Amino acid sequence: MSHPHPELKSPPKLPQDGLRIVPLGGLGEIGRNMTVFEYRGKLLIVDCGVLFPEEHQPGIDVILPDFTWIRDRLDKVVAIVLTHGHEDHIGGVPYLLRERNDIPVVGSTLTLALIEAKLKEHRIKPVLNHVKEGDRITLGGFDLEFLAVNHSIPDGLAVAIRTNAGLVLHTGDFKMDQFPLDDRITDLRAFARLGEEGVDLFMTDSTNAEVPGFTLSERELTPAIETVFRTAPRRVIVSSFASHVHRIQQVLDAAQAHGRKVAFVGRSMVRNMGVARDLGYLKYPEDLVVSFEQLERMNPSKVAIVCTGSQGEPMAALSRMANREHKIRVAEGDTVLMASSVIPGNENAISGVINGLTRWGAKVVHKGNAKVHVSGHASAGELVYCYNIVRPTNVMPIHGEWRHLQANADLAIKTGIAPDRVVLAEDGVVVDLVKGRAKITGKVPAGNVYVDGQTVGGATESTLKDRRTLAEEGVLTVLAIVDADTGKLAETPDFLIRGFVPEPGAFKDAIGVIETTLARSAKEGVSDPRQLEQMITREVGRWSHRKFRRSPLVIAIVVDA
Structure with missing residues (x-):
């Protein structure tokens, strides 16, 4: 090969x-x-x-x-x-x-x-x-x-x-x-x-x-979907890819068979299902699908919601429901049907959504406990x-x-x-x-x-590294006022910390690191504030790793006194 x-x-x-x-x-x-x-x-x-x-x-x-x-x-x-x-x-x-x-x-x-x-x-x-x-x-x-x-x-x-x-x-x-x-x-x-x-x-x-x-036929899923719609005591909330027309057709057929009205939630879901219906790829009676506002006024046991978020996407409807950030409030007795497979890399996000929904009292049916996806x-x-x-x-x-x-x-x-x-x-x-x-x-x-x-194209691997550092290690901003004539600190530097909690007085030793760095730069003839900021950033970063066993994003700001 x-x-x-x-x-x-x-x-x-x-x-x-x-x-x-x-x-x-x-x-x-x-x-x-x-x-x-x-x-x-x-x-x-x-x-x-x-x-x-x-x-x-x-x-x-x-x-x-x-x-x-x-x-x-x-x-x-x-x-x-x-x-x-x-x-x-x-x-x-x-x-x-x-x-x-x-x-x-x-x-x-x-x-x-x-x-x-x-x-x-x-x-x-x-x-x-x-x-x-x-x-x-x-x-x-x-x-x-x-x-x-x-x-x-x-x-x-x-x-x-x-x-x-x-x-x-x-x-x-x-x-x-x-x-x-x-x-x-x-x-x-x-x-x-x-x-x-x-x-x-x-x-x-x-x-x-x-x-x-x-690979199994799509028709193999019909019994599991039917069971969900037949046994759910309250609302059925189905999450799927917004382009999975076949799966949505099965859901609509089950809803019709069990006397439930359906509302589509999510911009891409509403758009794609509208396109599929207009072209004849999705078929259902005119009165089966209603607006979400109409659905809210109906008996919960007679409604179904079809939304996006089967992969745990943070901004998708299902994730926002799990985090209590969506107008749909998942409650005890609701059944959530996650009718998609797990795309590699999304396992943790999906697990988080399942846990969130379960916490609010929903029964979550997914590929791990039912045949709901091929x-x-x-x-x-x-x-x-x-x-x-x-x-x-x-x-x-x-x-x-x-x-x-x-x-x-x-x-x-x-x-x-x-x-x-x-x-x-x-x-x-x-x-x-x-x-x-x-x-x-x-x-x-x-x-x-x-x-x-x-x-x-603006974000790069370096940008993402900085974001991960901010999220995992925090940020340390050093404000140093330097005397332009002597190259020494004009006053005690300020340390602004976000994302971790140091002990009181923890930055006392860092002042010495900055003084040593400035002395070395003066000896080498370095006086440009930008270069001084780079040197202080590097040395304080090394000190922080030794002191705290963590590597926050260090931002040095040098002000010419």
């Missing part, structure tokens, strides 16, 4: 009939999916999603792919192809279109409706190109064919990319549910047909590659099945953390793919398909780009 190496440099010039594949997100992580294909000077982008922050990234809203490699060639981008409407595949599109707003966006009806609604909030009017399974179009030298795949959101597509360099089959996110709620199955006949034509590179979803067997991704048995019908020449696992990519690569080899034809890459690693062989040829920038409020 081909592995990335830290010594990789910028890739060489791409041969005339070569195809370059550059993942800028989604390889080595769950989220931020984005892959750029380069052929004869033109660029095709497949997906542009976001990654949601973890606890060690305080204050960050979402994380974007790094557009650095394509920024000076945005005029060469022929299209953004979206495989489906989940945030980890479409959430970054508004930020890319800010840099060039006329890039055509290609996708299925529901996917484009979801992105169009999102773009309205960013005041961007996109150029949309609707496609469906079976369609075949050509954009800038890329011959694209779209195939139906089943996922946890309707209208998912795989895309076959044909160039003179070869045929690439990109699955997007998929599974092989044989009894999907919308009766739209993954088109394995098309996979087999492409296999007969000759797939030169198979890029396939790795998320569940470690899970043996086959994955939207193919398990190992399905992946092996696909390898055996496609019989690709080269394989490149996508969409997953490193262990998922490795497990997927191992499955490919077990089906007979030569180990040297399996390419294990990660974000930023360049793979070239030339003369039927895929090889790693270099690396491009692919770091995290943080969205912090209205600022994109």
Whole structure:
């Protein structure tokens, strides 16, 4: 297998009939999916999603792919192809279109409706190109064919990319549910047909590659959801992804069967379900869904609430309910149904939400104690099945953390793919398909780009380190008034402390540290206040670590007397 190496440099010039594949997100992580294909000077982008922050990234809203490699060639981008409407595949599109707003966006009806609604909030009017399974179009030298795949959101597509360099089959996110709620199955006949034509590179979803067997059908969840609605004595509060149309349909069906009215709570939930209803992907009687204000006046045993927050997101409705920060006050007898799986990294946040809800008297039904979620991704048995019908020449696992990519690569080899034809890459690693062989040829920038409020890219790893230090260690501000003529302290410095409690008189020794530092700086001819601040910050920081066994963020302010 081909592995990335830290010594990789910028890739060489791409041969005339070569195809370059550059993942800028989604390889080595769950989220931020984005892959750029380069052929004869033109660029095709497949997906542009976001990654949601973890606890060690305080204050960050979402994380974007790094557009650095394509920024000076945005005029060469022929299209953004979206495989489906989940945030980890479409959430970054508004930020890319800010840099060039006329890039055509290609996708299925529901996917484009979801992105169009999102773009309205960013005041961007996109150029949309609707496609469906079976369609075949050509954009800038890329011959694209779209195939139906089943996922946890309707209208998912795989895309076959044909160039003179070869045929690439990109699955997007998929599974092989044989009894999907919308009766739209993954088109394995098309996979087999492409296999007969000759797939030169198979890029396939790795998320569940470690899970043996086959992923359960969405219909398997119906009994558990029905039980919740039948037995709940008061309100049922359901949390789900705002794009999980299939799951919401099951919830609405159960609510109707048990005489409950439903209200959607949360901006993204209201927006997405409205789009899905308008397009016919979500079906329910007109009077089943009511406003939250109407719901508040009804008997609690006859209502249900559908909201966001299944991953413990701090600002989502369910987290705010758990923290008593939402107008919905969870009470004794309420039942909360968390109808989503746990995205890796969110375990602690979700546990905190469950504990908070339980504290207020709610019964919380989740994947750990009931069958209320099935994955939207193919398990190992399905992946092996696909390898055996496609019989690709080269394989490149996508969409997953490193262990998922490795497990997927191992499955490919077990089906007979030569180990040297399996390419294990990660974000930023360049793979070239030339003369039927895929090889790693270099690396491009692919770091995290943080969205912090209205600022994109302003926050850095250094910024986050400072925030973590503030949260964990506190802050120590040193105000030193220095005599400009002597370079000595003009008066006793002030120490302002936040975030930890020192003993009385604890900073007496720090005065000596500052005096020694100033004496040394005077001897070395350093008198610039900025340089003095840096020296005091460093030395007081070292002293603080020795004295308190903690490393607060030290801010030195030198005032020239």
